[in-house]
Amino acid sequence: MSDFAPNARFSGHGLACLRGERMVFASLDFALDAGGALLLLGPNGSGKSSLLRLLAGLLKPAAGRLAWNDQPVADDREAHSARVHYVGHHDAVKPVLTVWENLRFWAGLHSPAAGDALTAGALERFDLKRLAEVPGKLLSAGQKRRLNLARLLAAPAPVWLLDEPTVALDRASVKRLEADMARHRAEGGMVILSTHAEIDLPGAAELHLNRFTPAAPDMALLAGDGEDWL
Amino acid sequence: MHRFANPARFLRLASAILPWSSALSALLIAAGLYFALFHSPADYQQGETVRIMYVHVPSAWLAMACYSTMALSSAVALIWKHPLADLVAKAASPIGAAFTFLCLVSGSLWGRPMWGTWWAWDARLTSMLILFFLYLGHMALINAFDDPSRGAKAAAILALAGFVNIPIIKFSVDWWNTLHQPASVSKFGMPSIDPAMLLPLLLMALGFTCFFVTVLLIRVRTEIIASKLRAIRMTQIHAVPVAVPVAE
């Protein structure tokens, strides 16, 4: 796994995000080294989820660029997808597939090398082993979330992008997730995480997204230079 | 607000062109109609009804030109992400639909004296009917999303897919038509055209084109202003008020 190299570096320069017709944030820079963690902070609507989707490659930045080891990510999207795990608001659990089938499908799709052993280990780790044959529709919200998080271990990838991962998790599961993140970072992985809850992420850098929100325009703009429009 | 740098230039350009294009289209259409109604011969077979051609044929041309405009600007929007291109595509499709509709109605009116029926499954008319459905789909897709930029992107992909399909559909319909109808009926149009008929036809075609440009410019201008208003309102809702210090 060369992507777990100790000198890996994931960075963004001058990132801007346009949602609908609104500039959510602009001129955002960050850099993360192997083993590092980044905590995204900011009120609702400040663009935490948008930034995570942008880092995953679901959104294209309106300006700026993302780089892996100073190589632009946009040059090779598939290589970037192989490096990244994204855990969003939806758990992507199919109600008619069993826990095992759900996880095995995602692991196999993400990296064909991920075998049954890794899948079993991930289920074990997230305390889902006894539920392996249970169909997704019978799971509780917390169990679905754990199944979604189990993808992180079932197919190893160096960058974890977690959008409010602790939602619906009980205290014990949060503790386990914290331990997993610590181990992942010790192996040279990176974690970028947004949360409103308390989470223990030692040595994490903080990124306050509201600092990058463009200021509200003057209402005079509405009335101003009307000659030009009409 | 880099996004609006170009539209501002467009608005200035549009204001400069609009008076000329609207005057020119009025002039050309008036001259075209005068020649079409008073200074061109009646057809020896079709009689006076041939004058419908002066509306029918240019609207068919413009219907296709509008789709090409739409497809071209959709390609520009998808490849270069030029913010104006989406607006041009959005503005062009209802105009194209209107020309297609005009072509269908005038064709039907022309068909009544010629074929003795309001509608014949003539290859050209059938293709036009399908083109009309393509326009309707494009317009419906643009307006089907809460986020206007989503609708614009989806419609751009649809416009290009439709553009690739138009020759295939045209070929299929021609083939289908020759299979099902005697060829003489579908000979609709002018194999050898009298020069006295050509002049009004060209005048009308040019007039229609100027009219298209005029309406397109007006519609794009409206779209720019509307999106500018939306953007300002969105930023008003979401932006952090500058005066209030943010607690951390």
Added chain:
Amino acid sequence: MSRLFGIIHRDLRLALRQGSDSVMVVTFFVLTVVLFPFGIGPEANILERVSSGVLWVTALLASMLSLDRLFQADYEDGSLELLALTPTPLELLVLGKVAAHWLTTGLPLMVAAPVLAVLLNMNADGFVTLLLTMLLGTPTLSLIGAMGAALVLGARRGGVLLSLLVLPLYIPVLIFGVGAIDAAVQGLPVHAHLLILGGMLLAALALTPWATAAALRQALE
């Protein structure tokens, strides 16, 4: 490649466990075809004359029935985001999903078609051609339909909109599918029609996955 089969396998498994989609499509096909004799009368020669057209138009409508679910479920539960983020090209995954869709709708339609052709008194000379046109035509319908399904993701009234977008694009397949059967019944050669249908299938295979994947990506933005 294993990823392509992985997604086909998963979609087929989902279709099998959720059931009903294939059954619904075939039921719709049969029921609608059976309506025609009530509408136009039971005279054998009239039914024979319209049989190819009725079968193809109905098959076309039936194959559209399940289209709006093709990406919708994955879109709603977040699976589509993860599919777009796998290291596999999205175009390939689209092909896998379309293949699974065809296996669960196009193939059952093809199997049901000859039975309905008997009910409509179709000339026996047309049966083989009917099967061949369905074999070449229904995958094209699935491919074009997938593009439409991807475009209307998240739209208001997506289902109705989908038919407006997709039906005009289905017309060439309809024309040549029916044309081939009519030619066969009249004892004329059909390979030209079949070649054109095959050409349309190849063109759709080459082009629609790109458009579909582009539509999916913009739906996820």
